[in-house]
Amino acid sequence: MIMNTTQIYLHSKYQIGKINPRIFGGFIEHMGRAVYQGLYDPNSFFADEDDFRKDVLMALQKLNLSVVRYPGGNFASGYHWLDGIGPTENRPSLRELAWNSLEPNLVGTDEFLNLCRKMNWEPMLTVNLGSGSIDEANNWLEYCNSPVGTKYSNLRAINGNDQPYKVKLWCLGNEMDGSWQIGHLPADQYALRARQTAKTMKVIDPSIELIACGSSGIDSPTYLEWDRQVLEVLGDCIDYLSFHRYVGNYNNDTNDYLAITMSIEQQIISMQSVCDFVKSKFNRKKKIYLCLDEWNVCYKNTDQSDGHGQFAPNLAEEVYNLEDALVVSGFFHCILRHVNIIKIANLSQLVNVIAPIKTNKDNILLQSIYYIFEMFSRRGRGISLKTVVEDPGYESIKYGKVNFIDASVLMDNNQLHIFITNRNQSDTHNVEIQLCDHDFVSLHHAEILTGDNPKASNSFENPYNVISSIYESAVIQQGKLLIIVPPLAFVAITCQID
Numbered sequence: 001m002i003m004n005t006t007q008i009y010l011h012s013k014y015q016i017g018k019i020n021p022r023i024f025g026g027f028i029e030h031m032g033r034a035v036y037q038g039l040y041d042p043n044s045f046f047a048d049e050d051d052f053r054k055d056v057l058m059a060l061q062k063l064n065l066s067v068v069r070y071p072g073g074n075f076a077s078g079y080h081w082l083d084g085i086g087p088t089e090n091r092p093s094l095r096e097l098a099w100n101s102l103e104p105n106l107v108g109t110d111e112f113l114n115l116c117r118k119m120n121w122e123p124m125l126t127v128n129l130g131s132g133s134i135d136e137a138n139n140w141l142e143y144c145n146s147p148v149g150t151k152y153s154n155l156r157a158i159n160g161n162d163q164p165y166k167v168k169l170w171c172l173g174n175e176m177d178g179s180w181q182i183g184h185l186p187a188d189q190y191a192l193r194a195r196q197t198a199k200t201m202k203v204i205d206p207s208i209e210l211i212a213c214g215s216s217g218i219d220s221p222t223y224l225e226w227d228r229q230v231l232e233v234l235g236d237c238i239d240y241l242s243f244h245r246y247v248g249n250y251n252n253d254t255n256d257y258l259a260i261t262m263s264i265e266q267q268i269i270s271m272q273s274v275c276d277f278v279k280s281k282f283n284r285k286k287k288i289y290l291c292l293d294e295w296n297v298c299y300k301n302t303d304q305s306d307g308h309g310q311f312a313p314n315l316a317e318e319v320y321n322l323e324d325a326l327v328v329s330g331f332f333h334c335i336l337r338h339v340n341i342i343k344i345a346n347l348s349q350l351v352n353v354i355a356p357i358k359t360n361k362d363n364i365l366l367q368s369i370y371y372i373f374e375m376f377s378r379r380g381r382g383i384s385l386k387t388v389v390e391d392p393g394y395e396s397i398k399y400g401k402v403n404f405i406d407a408s409v410l411m412d413n414n415q416l417h418i419f420i421t422n423r424n425q426s427d428t429h430n431v432e433i434q435l436c437d438h439d440f441v442s443l444h445h446a447e448i449l450t451g452d453n454p455k456a457s458n459s460f461e462n463p464y465n466v467i468s469s470i471y472e473s474a475v476i477q478q479g480k481l482l483i484i485v486p487p488l489a490f491v492a493i494t495c496q497i498d
Contacts, residue, residue: 004424006405007390008433010416016384017340019410021066022122024377025346027294028112029073031099031353032307032315038351038359040107045362052115055364059357060119060350063370064377067122067169069293069346070112074098076174077130077182081140084108085159097182099315101307109143110156113165122169124293124346127197129173129190129213130183134197138204141170145205168209169344171242171293172197175216177226187226191233198237211240211291211344218245218267224274231278231288240291240344243271247327248299254323254454258423259396261330261406268292268334272341290341294348295331297324297369318354322466322488323454325368329406329421329490332376336408336419339384347373360460367458368466371449375468375492376419382412394424405429405485415444418493422485425454431483435497439479442496446471450489 028034042051071079075098083092084105096103116123125144127137139152144165146153153164172194175181185193190213198210212234215223227241245264249257268290275288300318307313318324335342351357356370391403404424410417422429433440448471458465471491473484479498485491 004392004404004427004429006403006429006431008405008407008431009388009390009436010385010409010433011436012385012411012438014386015411016337016386018383019336019339019381020343021380022343023335023339023345024064024373024380025067025069025124025293025344026060026063026065026350027069027073027346027348028071028350029348029353030071030075030079030096030103030107031073031349032101032317033312033352033359034349034355035107036104036312038353040111050111050114053359056351056357056359057119059364059366059370063356063373064380065119065121067124067344067346068116068350069124069126069171072098072126072174073294073348074174074181076126076128079128080132080136081109081128081143085110085143085155095309099305099307100309101313102309102311104311109140110159110161113144113167123165123167124169124171124344125167126171126174129176129193129197130181134193134200137197138200141201141204141208145208168207169211170201170208171211171213172238173213175244176213177220177222178216187222187229188233191230194230195234195237198234202237209239210237211242211293212238214241214243214271216244218263224270227271227274228278231275232282235282236284236286238288240289241271241275242291242293243267244294245292246294246296246298248297249323250299253397254425255394255423256397256399257323258326258330259399259402260327261334262396262399262402264331264334265337268338268342272338275341289343291344292335292342293344293346295345296348296354297327298354316353317358319457320356320367320369321455321457322368322451325372325449325466326421326423326488326490328369328372329376329419332372333406333408333419333421336384336410337387363460365458365460365463366467368449371466371468372490375447375449375490379410379417379492379494382410382415382417385409385411405431414497416440416495416497418481418495420483420485420491420493422487422489424487426487428487429485431485433481433483438497440476440481440495441498443474443476444494444496446474446491446493448489448491450486454488
């Protein structure tokens with residue numbers, strides 16, 4: 001085995017920006033078994049007093065989620081919130097058209113928002129700008145946020161909640177640039193509708209923060225042009241522009257797949273450039289930030305998207321392996337390197353459907369990506385520092401030259417949280433980290449996630465194949481941090497500095 005050397009240089013004054021806890025968000029959509037038989041199951045032995053699975057909630061608690069987006073996704077463009085409130089026995093069962101499934105509406109606004117209170121999640125609601133109306137969006141906001149005394153706030157009180165939920169984050173539709181979306185519109189028409197909705201919603205509650213639909217993927221024929229038009233029309237009515245990114249190892253080429261972070265990073269830079277261009281073109285003072293409100297690995301079961309009219313069908317239940325986990329770590333590296341522009345990010349999704357957690361009747365399974373998220377979110381505070389990586393690297397087929405070692409670093413007062421991914425399939429890397437204006441003093445705790453091969457994964461029969469464990473191959477010498485990182489591994493370390 002070859003021992004490669006990688007140098008990483010840091011300086012405490014070379015800062016990118018402060019971490020917003022909202023970048024450690026999640027996403028729950030009424031799709032497949034994400035809600036029913038996943039998060040919510042009255043028939044489960046683990047059901048709590050509200051019929052949510054306690055074992056699932058305990059696992060989600062450990063992810064330190066800050067904000068959770070709901071109820072979609074594509075589902076949102078056909079969802080009418082009034083169907084999901086009031087006594088459950090009076091709620092309609094409907095043919096849901098985004099995923100062609102039976103939706104019983106047993107979980108709706110009150111169930112989700114009360115769950116957010118229980119779990120200490122900030123809710124993020126997506127209004128229906130597909131088949132829905134401006135009035136419907138306004139009425140939902142009134143139901144959630146207005147004091148008792150109006151039609152829909154009184155309805156909330158009747159349903160058991162006198163006090164407003166005070167939901168701050170509202171998405172103005174979902175993926176409206178996509179031809180697959182219910183109610184899809186061209187950019188100019190969507191922007192006008194979103195502007196009208198935003199203006200009236202801000203009258204009802206001026207304190208809310210609004211997220212406009214940006215591009216749903218880099219392969220869209222309207223990519224970036226859609227974003228420009230939306231930003232030009234919406235102007236100062238919004239606070240964030242969303243974008244989505246899903247990736248996969250479509251060619252079964254691990255080296256190329258692990259290099260996909262180059263493309264993710266370029267997408268972030270391009271989206272930021274559009275925001276800056278429109279701001280400068282119109283000489284606007286308000287800065288529009290980015291919201292990556294759907295991101296994940298998703299490619300193995302993309303054909304499983306039609307529920308054939310069934311209740312809680314098995315849709316897109318991805319099995320995640322080691323290489324997928326390392327790519328998820330790459331997503332986080334990219335986000336942390338751009339915290340000056342990305343203020344919200346939501347892993348899509350949380351349970352069963354392309355998710356870190358899977359369920360069966362008797363148990364839950366924590367997938368490889370679960371541990372990556374937890375390792376980042378538990379240390380996710382402070383200021384992101386710029387990293388300079390000197391590394392032999394390799395040439396990927398699709399993305400060009402890429403370092404073997406990918407890294408991001410957070411400075412939290414007198415601590416550094418260091419995240420390292422080794423993309424090398426065969427060789428260990430001796431990583432030397434130097435903080436140029438300070439010395440490393442001591443190691444607090446360190447973890448590693450790795451496996452026997454890139455396809456290694458967890459299963460209900462073998463749940464501990466790819467998990468995080470204590471890491472002991474790091475030392476401090478002459479004020480520098482030296483880390484030995486094995487092939488195909490992710491390491492997270494917290495250190496004390498002088």
